[in-house]
Each structure stands twice: as structure tokens, then as C-alpha cells.
Amino acid sequence: MRFTFVIFVLLLVGCSSKKIKDVSYIRASNSAISDTPRMNVFVPRNTKAKPQPVLIFVHGGNWNSGRKGTYDLLGRNFAKKGVVTIxxxxxxxxxxxxxxxxxxxxxxxxxxxxxxxxxKGNPNEIFITGHSAGGHLGALAVMNPKYGIDSAAISGIILNDAAGLDMKHYLQENPPTATDDYLTTWTKQPDNWQQASPIYFVDKNTPPFLIYVGDKTYTSIKIANNRFVDALHPYQPNVTPIHLNKKHVPMVGGH
Structure with a gap:
């Protein structure tokens, strides 16, 4: 599959990189948040005229913690391999x-x-990845049509020990409370839980997936990933999760 080929062949090349800090992606007038979030963009330093693949990495943190600056090394490393990283x-x-x-x-x-x-990024070669809660948010933004993203415009989605792939199933068994701000994050409404769950939006237009799961991760993540892969298989029968002998947090470091 070309998707997998692109990701791993990129590891064979290298160059230096530069960081563009705190780029705005939301117009302040369109946001109810007074301190609008921003992003860092890591760009390969090379002289190639050809536009480079683009990777959007969404950090995890249980939906209530985390920050982009923690992952500068990840951004620089991908950019050094010729990938514009956001x-x-x-x-x-x-x-x-x-x-x-x-x-x-x-x-x-x-x-x-x-x-x-x-x-220097190629808008026609955009990949989405995320660890934990970030995997959930990246997948949901692409897969749930209410967010307005053309799934055909996304070259692939890479899940790194993603949480939240079937929040409806999880929250039916573990109703949200104030712990970890889950009541605020998910609300009490089962309809919202389904809208929040990427598993319910798998179809023939879903972008190709590459899925990593930690052998020592949380049971809830293993269950949700298994359910998600089962839902994905009618459309992408060759997807097989790649298991790494890691706990949940170290999974963000990859191999």
C-alpha cells in the first residue's frame, strides 16, 4: 500500500529543519476562546522544488492536558526526514x-x-496522526462529516495507541463523572458519545489507516482498538495493528 510505503521510505532520507513558532490557525473573531490556540510548523531545510508530504500530529493528554511544545523533537525529526510537520x-x-x-x-x-x-508542503499529501486522545481527535475530525473535512483529501491516518475510538461503548459501561473533567468533555448525553466515536463513521471513503497499539497499554485502549479494527476490516481488510512492547505513555516515542 502506497500509504505505508510513503511513511517508511521517508525514514531513508534526511535533511536539517527549521521551526516556525505559534502560527495561527483560527481567526480570533471565529472563536469563543479568548486565548486562541496556535501551532508550530516544522519545515525541512532543503533546496528541493518538489512539495513535501505533510504530517499533522495531535498530542494526547486525556483531553485535559498536554501542549504542543513537548513534541518539538518529534516535529524536528520528521522535518529532517523531509516531512512538513504541524x-x-x-x-x-x-x-x-x-x-x-x-x-x-x-x-x-x-x-x-x-x-x-x-x-513547502504538499496540500494533496496530508497525513494525520496522534497519540492517545490526539489519535481520537485527529480521526474524528476527518471521519465525522459534521466537521467539514473531505476524507478523500486525507492521504492516511496513523493511530498511536489511540484512546476514545468508541467512547459510546466505553461510557455506557463507565458513565462520565467530574473525574478527569469527563463530564465536561463528553456530557451526559449518549447521542453525544456516539457523535464523539470515530468507529461509527467508518465507511468506504475512510482514509487508509496505520495503527499502533502498545502491548502494555490500558485495557480500555486495547478493547477500543480491537473494536475499531473489526469495524474497519470490511473496507480495509489488510489493516493489522502493529504491536509494540510498550506502556501507553512511551508509545509516543515510537520504535
């Missing part, structure tokens, strides 16, 4: 629920489609 902040719970967060990630994707060519 790492956004997004408004965290309890100042936003999952829907507001996902709208922001969709805005990042739209920004990439409209503007990444200014940074």
Missing part, C-alpha cells in the same frame, strides 16, 4: 468539550489544505 495546541477540558476540540483540529487540517504550500 503540531497544534487545542483548547483543553474543562474549557472545551470534545466537540470544540475536534472543530479546532478540523481547522488545523483546513489550514493545511489552504496554506501549507507556503511552507
Amino acid at each position: 503540531i497544534p495546541d487545542y483548547t483543553l477540558s474543562p474549557d472545551a468539550d470534545y466537540d470544540a476540540m475536534t472543530k479546532q483540529i478540523a481547522a488545523v487540517i483546513q489550514w493545511a489544505k489552504d496554506s501549507v504550500s507556503k511552507y
Whole structure:
């Protein structure tokens, strides 16, 4: 599959990189958040005229923690391999629920489609990845049509020990409380839980997936990933999760 080929062949090449800090992706007039989140863009330093692939990395943190600056090394490493890498902040719970967060990630994707060519990126070769909650938000922004992203415009989605792929199933068994701000993040409404779950939006137009799962990760993540792969297989029968002998947090470091 070309998707997998692109990701791993990129590891064979290298160059230096530069960081463009705190790029705006949301118009302040369109946001209810006074301190609008921004993103860092990591750009390969090379003389190639050909536009480079684009990777959007969404950080995790249980939907209520995390920041883009933690992942500068990841951004620089991908850029050195010839990938324009975008790492956004997004408004965290309890100042936003999952829907507001996902709208922001969709805005990042739209920004990439409209503007990444200014940074040597190819707007027709955009990949989405995320760890934990970030995997959920990235997948949901692409897969749930309410967020306005043309799934055909996304070259692939890479899940790194993603949480939240079937929040309806999880929250039916573990109703949200104030712990970890889950009541704010998910609300009490089962209809919202389904809208928040990428598994319910798998179809023939879903972009190709590459899925990593930690052998020592949380049971809830293993269950949700298994359910998601089962739902995906009628459309992408060759997808097999790649298992790494890691706990949840170290998974963000990859191999």
C-alpha cells in the first residue's frame, strides 16, 4: 500500500529543519476562546522544488492536558526526514468539550489544505496522526462529516495507541463523572458519545489507516482498538495493528 510505503521510505532520507513558532490557525473573531490556540510548523531545510508530504500530529493528554511544545523533537525529526510537520495546541477540558476540540483540529487540517504550500508542503499529501486522545481527535475530525473535512483529501491516518475510538461503548459501561473533567468533555448525553466515536463513521471513503497499539497499554485502549479494527476490516481488510512492547505513555516515542 502506497500509504505505508510513503511513511517508511521517508525514514531513508534526511535533511536539517527549521521551526516556525505559534502560527495561527483560527481567526480570533471565529472563536469563543479568548486565548486562541496556535501551532508550530516544522519545515525541512532543503533546496528541493518538489512539495513535501505533510504530517499533522495531535498530542494526547486525556483531553485535559498536554501542549504542543513537548513534541518539538518529534516535529524536528520528521522535518529532517523531509516531512512538513504541524503540531497544534487545542483548547483543553474543562474549557472545551470534545466537540470544540475536534472543530479546532478540523481547522488545523483546513489550514493545511489552504496554506501549507507556503511552507513547502504538499496540500494533496496530508497525513494525520496522534497519540492517545490526539489519535481520537485527529480521526474524528476527518471521519465525522459534521466537521467539514473531505476524507478523500486525507492521504492516511496513523493511530498511536489511540484512546476514545468508541467512547459510546466505553461510557455506557463507565458513565462520565467530574473525574478527569469527563463530564465536561463528553456530557451526559449518549447521542453525544456516539457523535464523539470515530468507529461509527467508518465507511468506504475512510482514509487508509496505520495503527499502533502498545502491548502494555490500558485495557480500555486495547478493547477500543480491537473494536475499531473489526469495524474497519470490511473496507480495509489488510489493516493489522502493529504491536509494540510498550506502556501507553512511551508509545509516543515510537520504535
